[in-house]
Amino acid sequence: MPKPSRTSRPARYRLTTAALTGTAALTLTGCSGFDFRENICRSSEYPVLAVGSTGSGCVPNDEEPMPGYTRYPEGKVPQHVDDKWDVYWRTHTLDKSGNIIKAPDTE
Known part of the structure; x- marks a missing residue:
């Protein structure tokens, strides 16, 4: 009687190892x-x-803004880099009366 083939076991092992390695790489690179x-x-x-x-x-x-700075209007405060309001305020600003205007340095 012939011996059972052991080639399928290492192949399965390699496949499992490759899958786990790929999952770890995705997790570590932020692609998960x-x-x-x-x-x-x-x-x-x-x-x-x-x-x-x-x-x-x-x-x-616990402090007020320094002179020349003001709080963002309520509901239009950027929270994260490149979020909706962070991008918006790159081309807009507030005038001395608190009105939203197109930023002079972007015209």
Whole structure:
């Protein structure tokens, strides 16, 4: 009687190893479906906009904005780099009266 073939076992082992290695690589490279988004400010800060330009900054939660800066209008505050409001405020700003205007340095 012939011995059972052992070639199928190593092939299956190689396939499993390749699948696990591929899964690990996807997880480590960020291609696993998780979306990392960089925050605009740290959790102890809030973002502020330079009046009359597209400059911005972060201010500690317990402080008021520095002169020449103001809080973003409610509901239009960028939270993450490249989110809807971060992109919007690259071409818009607030004038001294708090009105949203096209940023002068983008015209």
